[in-house]
Amino acid sequence: MKKASLKDIAAMTGTSITTVSLVLNGRAKQMRISDEVAEMIVKTADEAGYVPNQMAVRLRTGKSKLIGIIVDTISGNFFSTLAPIVEQSLAPYGYRIIYAATENEPERTRQVIQMLREQAVEGYILMPHNGMRKELDRLLQDEKPVVLLDMNFEDLELPVVRVDGEQSIIKLVHQLVQKGYQRIGMVTSDHPHAQLQYRLSGYEQGLIELGMPLKKTYIHTVAMKKSREAQLKALSTWLQQKNRPDCVIFSANYLGVLGVEVLQRLGWNMPNDLGMVVFDDQDLFRLYPGGISVIEQPTAQMAESAANLLLQGLGIKKGGRKLEYILPGKTVLRGST
Amino acid sequence: MKKASLKDIAAMTGTSITTVSLVLNGRAKQMRISDEVAEMIVKTADEAGYVPNQMAVRLRTGKSKLIGIIVDTISGNFFSTLAPIVEQSLAPYGYRIIYAATENEPERTRQVIQMLREQAVEGYILMPHNGMRKELDRLLQDEKPVVLLDMNFEDLELPVVRVDGEQSIIKLVHQLVQKGYQRIGMVTSDHPHAQLQYRLSGYEQGLIELGMPLKKTYIHTVAMKKSREAQLKALSTWLQQKNRPDCVIFSANYLGVLGVEVLQRLGWNMPNDLGMVVFDDQDLFRLYPGGISVIEQPTAQMAESAANLLLQGLGIKKGGRKLEYILPGKTVLRGST
DNA sequence: CTGAAAGCGCTTACAG
DNA sequence: CTGAAAGCGCTTACAG
16 A cells, blocks of 8 residues: 555545645644544544655755764664663654764765765764864754764864763772772773773873873774784783783773683783773673773763753753763772772 | 755756756766766865755655664664664665664554654564554555564564574573583563563473473563562572572573672572573673673674565565575573583 | 756645 | 645656
């Protein structure tokens, strides 16, 4: 059965498409359409399984009621907790969400943005990185509200919500040193995620504040393009260097998983053989025997804040003129330190 | 800057919208439009940042180039590995994906399906459960291709791809008994996911085949609506029942996580105090010291098969007339058994 | 080689 | 109380 249109319903009920449209949009009372007619139209439409053709509605009204969320990848904890929350925050206002992943590839990023512009989305929540500045500028030309996740461009003055990775790590470094660790290392990656920069700089800042040496050899960068096996090997070698770190901060979730795997291969125990902290929590760290210390990201809060900022940008919610939400990470010390 | 339309570009180049449309759709050569004109149009459109209004294109052509994927929840491993793969499989054909989560709520399910129908999506991949039969029927009326995930409705003859939960568990039960376990239990949930039924029936079938007693008290059903704490308590009590199971099969990922947490609270070790196997793998089980045995789901394969079936349904790929992909789960025995 | 015109399915002034 | 008509931005026969 083909989908019924307004015209069909009008024909079936012996009325005009104007009347049908009015009734189906709940404006029957307002337009003083007789109850009898209205009722019949509703019933007929329902039976025919009528749904308005959104393409036509949007074309006509110029509103797509669509929000685009652009993240680097959709596989991962961050996205999967973020998405439902944003969705629920926007649903009451009739907004729907389209997700798109850049996979950190410039070409894909271009496509994704082009695609969202074609859909005429009315606003964006996006996690940018330095490499996509040009694409972002293009997008900004449309003058649609944009909320940034995790990083800002200084010259842009866009609303942003992010975790304060820098402060979180600075504080962590202090705590670790207080616990007696002398040679704190950091594992980061060459993933273009801006937060990794904040975190690294927090690590350096923390050591500087404490007057501790900042050794290049204590920073290991995982090459994301390499095979998992190669990543594990490199990390393992690094961990076994002469005068090796006695505690390592893993700058992201997936790096921590890598770390656990390497420790296991080496047969090392935490915290005896090595102290360990990971940025971002997950089941593995929470339930690993003894527990692995983490800095918790307030992802849910980020999602809510982002949704709020966007709603403000859309002119739906009146907000304070607060443009930046910098949320604190929460250190959860468990058995691994 | 407002978005430029065909008309704008036509005005800017002193041509007609027909010509602009033709050129921008790559039909300049075919229509023998002069290179000079074509070039100018392309350049102008590019500078103006022109993107076609998809609302108009779709309304006109009747094609949305949109595929809907309906799952129960988007937070979770299954979805986050499924989605990117399906996306990549369909992208070469110009199809885009819209995700929607039912959260297992009938009302939400209705909304979601309505929403997708409004978008005029051209095909669906969906993970149904018995409770949504009515909504599914409504959707089927549109006569768009639908590929089912995880379960089929016997009277419907829709293409389906699923893991053979039943056989996987039957085999597992045999293996466990061979290992010497005498009192195998199962933890399932009241989540309406069809696979849970298959798995439970595999458990029962396995025991029957081996002539072992099938005790109701050895099956524990987690109440999804309850608080996490309540779930943990109930599971803990059940595990400590008199003549308690010596090995438990956790019917899903999230149930296994619950299991690990309870064992930890009880201070029990695997496999000494209790054997444990989980349906579906994840970092926690893989890297838990000693390892936790699992049945691996071939999620990537499922995604590919589903995408393929859909492509066939859309008439884009010629496939065999294979309507059912039942993929085997893979038992990975680790230290917990 | 290029343009005028119809029509996709809606919404919404405007008329009666 | 209800309908005829314009127009959203496209694509695509059809004409010239």
